[in-house]
Amino acid sequence: MSRVINNYLAVKRDVEKTCSACGRNPDEVKLLVVSKTIPVPVLMELYDHGIREFAENREPELAMKFDAMPKDIIWHFIGPVQSNKIRKVVKLAHFIHSVDSLDRLERFERIAGEESVKPGIFLEVNVSGEESKGGMTAAELPAVAARAMQCRNLDIRGLMTMAPFEAGIAELEKVFNGLRLLKEEQENTLNCCFPDLSMGMSGDFATAIRCGATVVRVGSKIFEGIGRASQ
Numbered sequence: 657m658s659r660v661i662n663n664y665l666a667v668k669r670d671v672e673k674t675c676s677a678c679g680r681n682p683d684e685v686k687l688l689v690v691s692k693t694i695p696v697p698v699l700m701e702l703y704d705h706g707i708r709e710f711a712e713n714r715e716p717e718l719a720m721k722f723d724a725m726p727k728d729i730i731w732h733f734i735g736p737v738q739s740n741k742i743r744k745v746v747k748l749a750h751f752i753h754s755v756d757s758l759d760r761l762e763r764f765e766r767i768a769g770e771e772s773v774k775p776g777i778f779l780e781v782n783v784s785g786e787e788s789k790g791g792m793t794a795a796e797l798p799a800v801a802a803r804a805m806q807c808r809n810l811d812i813r814g815l816m817t818m819a820p821f822e823a824g825i826a827e828l829e830k831v832f833n834g835l836r837l838l839k840e841e842q843e844n845t846l847n848c849c850f851p852d853l854s855m856g857m858s859g860d861f862a863t864a865i866r867c868g869a870t871v872v873r874v875g876s877k878i879f880e881g882i883g884r885a886s887q
């Protein structure tokens with residue numbers, strides 16, 4: 657079996673073992689393949705193995721892969737969205753993990769309506785407060801979440817965050833539990849249900865799962881030892 661399939665299956669087993677160890681049903685946690693910078697032929701190996709969801713963080717690369725790959729793929733967008741790229745992203749991606757302000761939310765709502773689509777939306781929160789990280793502050797979230805629940809052209813899935821790089825377990829738990837608490841607060845205040853928490857990457861997905869992640873976004877662990885496209 658190829659290297660990338662082996663890697664994928666190893667991560668998948670890891671996700672399942674982590675779920676079992678903390679009493680969660682493995683079906684509750686989606687392993688989302690982050691395919692950014694990875695060439696199409698490598699992704700097609702995963703496709704041929706039955707994988708149908710991939711995540712990209714740049715619109716031109718998403719557009720290129722969307723055109724080059726089969727049309728039954730569900731694309732996730734996880735990168736920062738510039739205003740002038742929103743229409744393109746809305747046309748190609750089923751899920752957007754990086755809606756980080758009221759202004760962006762309003763634009764997605766309007767453009768999704770114009771394009772007659774209903775993308776799944778995650779509100780990205782900068783829980784750690786690190787300046788280099790994307791996402792709205794926890795203080796900004798309540799107003800954005802309240803507006804999100806009125807958006808008829810968006811399917812509000814929940815919250816997303818990125819933990820600081822090289823954080824220890826205690827710090828990771830603080831960030832991931834913090835996102836879960838923020839989600840529960842919004843659900844209580846707005847009397848609604850946000851089904852998903854998108855958190856955890858190659859280095860920290862086990863901690864994220866223990867803290868309640870329902871989507872883990874994994875790239876480098878799956879593509880370890882596989883040549884990246886030069887760019």
Ligand SMILES: *Cc1c(COP(=O)(O)O)cnc(C)c1O
Pocket residue numbers: 690692713734735818857858859873874875876877
């Ligand atoms: C690149 C990226 C990931 C995956 O990170 P790895 O450490 O390669 O698993 C997850 N989320 C976002 C937003 C990313 O940009």
